[in-house]
Amino acid sequence: MKYAFYPGCVSRGGCPELYPAAVKVAEKLDLELQELTDVGCTGAGVLSRDLSDPINARTFAKAERNGLSTLMTICSTCQGVMMQANHRLQSDTAYRVHINKTYLADEGLEYSGALEVKHLLWVLMEDYGADKLKAKLTRPLSGLKVAPFYGCYLRRPSDLMAPKGFAGRKTYLEDLISLVGAEVVDFGGKSKCCGFPILTANEDNSMRMVSDHTGEAKDKGAHCMVTPCPLCHLNLDGNQPNAEKKAKKPIGLPILHLPQLVGLALGFDEREMELQRHIVPPDAAIRNVKVNMLS
Amino acid sequence: MMQTTFKVHRFDPEQPEHARLATYVVELPESASIVDGLTYICDEQDPSLAFRANCERGSCGDCALRVNKKGVLGCTTKIVDVVGKDGIVTVEPIRHVPVLKDLVYDMETFLWRKVRAVTPWITPQAAGPNGASTVSEQKIAEVRTAMSCVMCGLCDEGCTVVAVDDQFVGPAALTKAYRAIFDPRDTRHVERLQSISEPDGVWDCTHCFEANGHCPIGIEPTDRIFEIRDEAIRLGIRSGKQNPKVRRHYDSFVNSVKKSGWLDEGRLAIESEGLFNVRGLLKLLPTAARAIVRNKAPIPYMHHKRPGAKAIRQIIEKAEGKRS
Numbered sequence: 001m002k003y004a005f006y007p008g009c010v011s012r013g014g015c016p017e018l019y020p021a022a023v024k025v026a027e028k029l030d031l032e033l034q035e036l037t038d039v040g041c042t043g044a045g046v047l048s049r050d051l052s053d054p055i056n057a058r059t060f061a062k063a064e065r066n067g068l069s070t071l072m073t074i075c076s077t078c079q080g081v082m083m084q085a086n087h088r089l090q091s092d093t094a095y096r097v098h099i100n101k102t103y104l105a106d107e108g109l110e111y112s113g114a115l116e117v118k119h120l121l122w123v124l125m126e127d128y129g130a131d132k133l134k135a136k137l138t139r140p141l142s143g144l145k146v147a148p149f150y151g152c153y154l155r156r157p158s159d160l161m162a163p164k165g166f167a168g169r170k171t172y173l174e175d176l177i178s179l180v181g182a183e184v185v186d187f188g189g190k191s192k193c194c195g196f197p198i199l200t201a202n203e204d205n206s207m208r209m210v211s212d213h214t215g216e217a218k219d220k221g222a223h224c225m226v227t228p229c230p231l232c233h234l235n236l237d238g239n240q241p242n243a244e245k246k247a248k249k250p251i252g253l254p255i256l257h258l259p260q261l262v263g264l265a266l267g268f269d270e271r272e273m274e275l276q277r278h279i280v281p282p283d284a285a286i287r288n289v290k291v292n293m294l295s
Numbered sequence: 296m297m298q299t300t301f302k303v304h305r306f307d308p309e310q311p312e313h314a315r316l317a318t319y320v321v322e323l324p325e326s327a328s329i330v331d332g333l334t335y336i337c338d339e340q341d342p343s344l345a346f347r348a349n350c351e352r353g354s355c356g357d358c359a360l361r362v363n364k365k366g367v368l369g370c371t372t373k374i375v376d377v378v379g380k381d382g383i384v385t386v387e388p389i390r391h392v393p394v395l396k397d398l399v400y401d402m403e404t405f406l407w408r409k410v411r412a413v414t415p416w417i418t419p420q421a422a423g424p425n426g427a428s429t430v431s432e433q434k435i436a437e438v439r440t441a442m443s444c445v446m447c448g449l450c451d452e453g454c455t456v457v458a459v460d461d462q463f464v465g466p467a468a469l470t471k472a473y474r475a476i477f478d479p480r481d482t483r484h485v486e487r488l489q490s491i492s493e494p495d496g497v498w499d500c501t502h503c504f505e506a507n508g509h510c511p512i513g514i515e516p517t518d519r520i521f522e523i524r525d526e527a528i529r530l531g532i533r534s535g536k537q538n539p540k541v542r543r544h545y546d547s548f549v550n551s552v553k554k555s556g557w558l559d560e561g562r563l564a565i566e567s568e569g570l571f572n573v574r575g576l577l578k579l580l581p582t583a584a585r586a587i588v589r590n591k592a593p594i595p596y597m598h599h600k601r602p603g604a605k606a607i608r609q610i611i612e613k614a615e616g617k618r619s
Contacts, residue, residue, distance in 0.1 A: 009557045009558040009560070010558075010560065013558065013559075013560040013561075013593040014560045014586075014591065014593055015591070016590075016591050016593075017591065037601065037602055038556075038601060038602035038603035038606075039556075039601070039603055040552060040556045040557060040601065040603060040604075040607040040610075041552045041556070041557045041558045043552075044548075044558070045502050046544070046545065046548050047545075047548060047549065047552070048524065048525045048528040048529070049521065049525055050525060050528070050529065050614050051549070051610075051611050051614045051615070054610045054613075054614060055552075055607055055610055055611075058603075058606065058607070058610065062603075102613065103610050103613060103614075106606075106609070107606055152501070152502075152503035152504060152505075153504075156503065156504035156505065156507065156508060157504045157507050157508070157515075157517070158507075158508055192455050192458075192503070192505075193455040193456075193501040193503040193505075195501065197501040197502060197503070198456070198498075198499055198500075198501050200540050200541055200544040200567050201494075201498045201499050201538060201540070201541050202456075202460070202463075202494070202495075202499050204460075205456055205459050205460045205463070205499070208459040208460070209455070209459060212459065238582065238585070238586065239582065241581075241582075241585065242581075242582065276589070277589045277590060277591045278589065279585050279586070279589060
């Protein structure tokens with residue numbers, strides 16, 4: 001399976017542990033990634049769509065020029081923003097022609113509208129398949145209680161992210177946690193916003209969301225949380241000490257990136273998955289894993 | 296006929312400590328709605344039950360309720376479509392609002408205060424020679440979807456920000472604002488955008504798309520909010536006067552992508568606070584220190600350029616040029 005790989009800014013910026021973890025997992029699973037190196041930021045929902053749509057169209061055109069039909073992301077926000085841009089470009093031919101002509105023609109690029117954008121989570125569950133993945137696992141994470149945290153852009157808008165025939169996308173994270181041998185800790189905040197998008201506009205509300213979600217998961221017995229979104233990770237992990245202070249409540253819930261959880265079950269150790277880079281140390285959570293090497 | 300057990304929230308403001316779910320067994324046709332069920336309970340079993348319903352065809356938004364933990368319009372929701380396998384339907388008031396009695400909540404503190412804050416009526420230019428303010432069909436088509444809003448408040452009920460802060464103006468009022476902002480007859484376009492750019496306004500939205508999922512009639516309030524934001528940016532309104540950090544954040548984001556093709560997160564954090572805002576910069580220090588200790592702090596302004604940076608810069612400049 002060959003994918004145009006779009007790692008996103010944060011996987012090598014604020015969350016530099018994500019990129020190597022994802023690449024190592026992909027290599028172990030024989031997912032062939034052709035990284036797009038000369039493309040831009042998606043806009044992350046911050047840039048106006050006037051700016052971000054042409055930048056994303058350029059990324060899609062680059063992937064197509066490389067002969068690839070699917071682009072893989074490792075960031076829910078990149079996934080959501082790209083998928084919404086792609087939807088506008090696919091459903092409105094006049095708009096796509098305008099973007100091609102106005103912004104891409106100078107470089108001799110053209111986006112046909114045929115590219116599919118898929119998060120690693122969807123690639124694992126839909127393209128790779130649960131059975132094949134299970135067969136590759138060497139260290140089931142039994143004993144580990146994991147709370148799923150989707151973030152917004154992998155679930156909504158639901159008619160775009162989980163259209164007819166893809167209803168399973170609403171539970172892939174829970175399915176994956178079970179698949180790697182860990183226990184799912186269900187909680188109400190799992191598909192809510194982490195608060196990162198309003199960190200600048202309203203820090204109090206943002207921190208309240210962090211303490212609400214991590215606190216709820218912890219109270220329900222989670223040893224750690226897993227997220228497919230590095231922006232959620234930045235807020236839930238990086239700002240958890242600030243949120244604890246505002247809420248006047250100790251929490252201390254480690255937040256894993258999705259590839260790190262899978263990587264641990266594939267046999268990579270904590271250092272290989274760069275867990276030491278997390279602000280909330282996951283050491284105690286990992287100790288809950290009863291190492292159970294398969295023969 | 297179908298037998299269903301209704302568990303209905305009962306609340307007496309004089310005895311708030313006795314709030315409870317009361318059980319009623321109703322027998323109604325399969326076509327019956329939640330409002331039909333509540334009406335049956337009120338008529339046949341317990342006339343003291345208070346609930347709100349009006350048009351009974353999904354046009355007035357009066358019967359917004361929380362049924363089996365999901366916000367719905369009671370009149371257009373059939374019992375058969377929401378009843379659990381146990382034959383139970385739980386009916387509660389919508390969240391984040393003061394309940395006055397049973398299922399009746401206070402619309403003033405919840406919704407009307409916020410709607411008034413966005414001045415939801417247009418201010419047209421002087422009427423034409425025939426006394427009318429005319430508008431073309433094509434122009435009004437752009438706001439027609441937002442005009443269909445029935446003000447049920449379910450988008451606010453599902454809003455991730457309203458859940459933690461009742462001062463946030465919320466998607467319902469912002470949809471009303473959209474309707475006025477994009478009405479071609481209105482003369483307060485810029486003034487409106489400036490007003491809702493202040494704290495607790497449009498920039499406080501997380502754009503999480505919860506509002507779309509909770510709107511029962513497909514108005515897609517989150518998309519309306521995106522359109523307001525894009526229009527504000529087109530006109531150079533990237534924050535209000537009281538929240539300049541939002542503008543600095545946007546400008547730094549654009550400049551960073553323009554310069555290197557991708558986001559310089561360290562630069563973004565510093566420039567969002569403001570280069571000369573000593574207090575703001577000092578506030579960043581503990582978070583930055585924790586990241587440095589963990590060897591994960593992006594070094595500001597040391598961002599290498601992506602190979603496609605020049606092309607991306609040209610795209611942004613072209614898009615910005617087209618706006619002005």
